[in-house]
């Protein structure tokens with residue numbers, strides 16, 4: 001690959017609400033620039049995983065370098081594809097750190113949705129250039145004018161800056177590339193400076209080890225260089241560098257301003273931590289500001305259906321987590337379910353996708369216990385404080401829920417939720433939010449028919465079926481996104497599950513006093529369906545608190 005001067009490099013991402021057409025637009029950009037051939041087989045090239053193709057969602061971000069001649073100048077355009085679902089928003093923020101601008105895609109029929117708002121603010125706060133693109137103008141119900149007005153009202157972007165396209169048909173897509181060149185500034189960095197490379201993603205290859213995706217903010221890197229990880233201080237020798245087209249294509253060097261990959265004998269993805277800075281041995285640099293590390297929000301116990309499968313499941317888990325460092329794994333065991341693990345996920349979809357990959361890629365079926373969120377307890381018992389070595393503990397396993405007598409305060413995680421809905425569903429949605437103990441923070445009309453609501457939710461109230469309920473009571477029209485909003489004090493209790501009269505510790509859940517009946521029924525039912533597979537008749541009861549308020553009778 002010839003060398004590109006920094007002023008002819010552009011690093012950008014495409015961000016959008018789920019299904020608004022990021023992957024389709026990315027495919028078209030790859031085709032126009034000749035990166036991939038124009039055939040039907042190339043549908044959504046950047047969505048590599050099988051689950052991504054099946055579900056039509058992007059789970060893992062992929063990048064590609066595009067070459068494009070505009071007005072006689074050759075440009076190198078580095079595209080970083082980002083996932084759309086809220087569970088994976090940490091991937092969006094990490095990709096954005098490697099960019100100077102974004103294409104914000106909005107569906108011409110659906111208009112601005114909850115994730116459009118969340119993604120816009122991520123890009124805005126990172127001070128990136130934003131190119132608004134109205135997609136799907138070929139649809140019968142497309143109303144680009146209305147969507148442009150929404151963009152102007154909510155994001156303060158003038159209507160004439162919006163580009164109307166059909167990614168599916170290819171209409172006007174070339175204009176988007178030209179806007180990328182005109183509106184997004186080249187990266188600010190210098191090849192003469194010492195190497196400073198930001199790790200913004202990493203994958204594991206069974207033959208070559210860790211492949212770290214990097215954006216170079218200074219210097220250059222090539223085979224044979226000795227590099228150091230600012231985070232782990234470990235030293236490596238570079239085996240290979242290259243660009244992504246979107247498959248890895250080795251090159252002689254990578255220069256400041258470029259985006260590409262490096263293979264340097266790292267054995268685990270944890271060695272190439274997202275947000276880490278790589279520099280040359282004996283030429284240390286000030287590390288780039290790191291990313292917010294991925295924080296598990298949902299925990300569940302995982303057990304093999306048959307204990308003889310334990311070792312197979314163990315190795316499947318090890319291999320799968322090599323590629324997904326955002327899953328946390330701790331060993332666990334249970335009298336009823338045997339030896340297993342407690343896993344932490346970014347959210348419920350992440351948990352489902354992980355489970356589905358275990359089934360599809362490793363042919364494993366497992367028992368997953370009811371999901372729980374990370375609660376906290378401020379301990380008052382001197383004995384427990386000594387035991388834990390601290391006064392505030394995080395509880396990721398209900399079996400370890402400390403008794404009220406030894407606790408001065410329980411805390412639950414909260415999120416700030418954004419809901420965008422046609423106005424006719426507002427009444428039902430407000431009732432749903434109140435049922436889930438949510439507190440309204442804001443309500444804004446996006447246009448004469450659509451409303452954006454902001455609510456502070458206890459995380460526990462939305463992890464299980466909130467999204468499905470919201471969708472069904474709004475005939476599929478309301479959208480939802482959320483961001484971390486810290487902890488709040490909560491009146492929590494542990495609900496034991498009695499199996500044939502005996503409590504099964506691993507099936508216990510933590511619930512809020514106000515949501516007893518509703519939660520208890522829901523959990524007892526879902527747990528029954530988990531364990532009834534192997535038992536002809538089971539007497540399953542949810543028991544709350546010491547007095548044992550019973551919630552459900554026998555289930556067959």
Ligand SMILES: Nc1nc2c(ncn2[C@@H]2O[C@H](COP(=O)(O)OP(=O)(O)OP(=O)(O)O)[C@@H](O)[C@H]2O)c(=O)[nH]1
Pocket residue numbers: 016017018019020021022023024025044056057058083084085135136137138139165166167168169
């Ligand atoms: N009619 C029409 N359909 C489109 C257009 N662009 C995308 N689609 C369709 O919209 C659906 C979603 O498109 P994707 O490109 O997968 O959307 P995405 O934003 O990448 O979705 P996630 O990866 O899940 O975030 C697919 O069925 C596409 O074929 C368009 O311009 N016109």
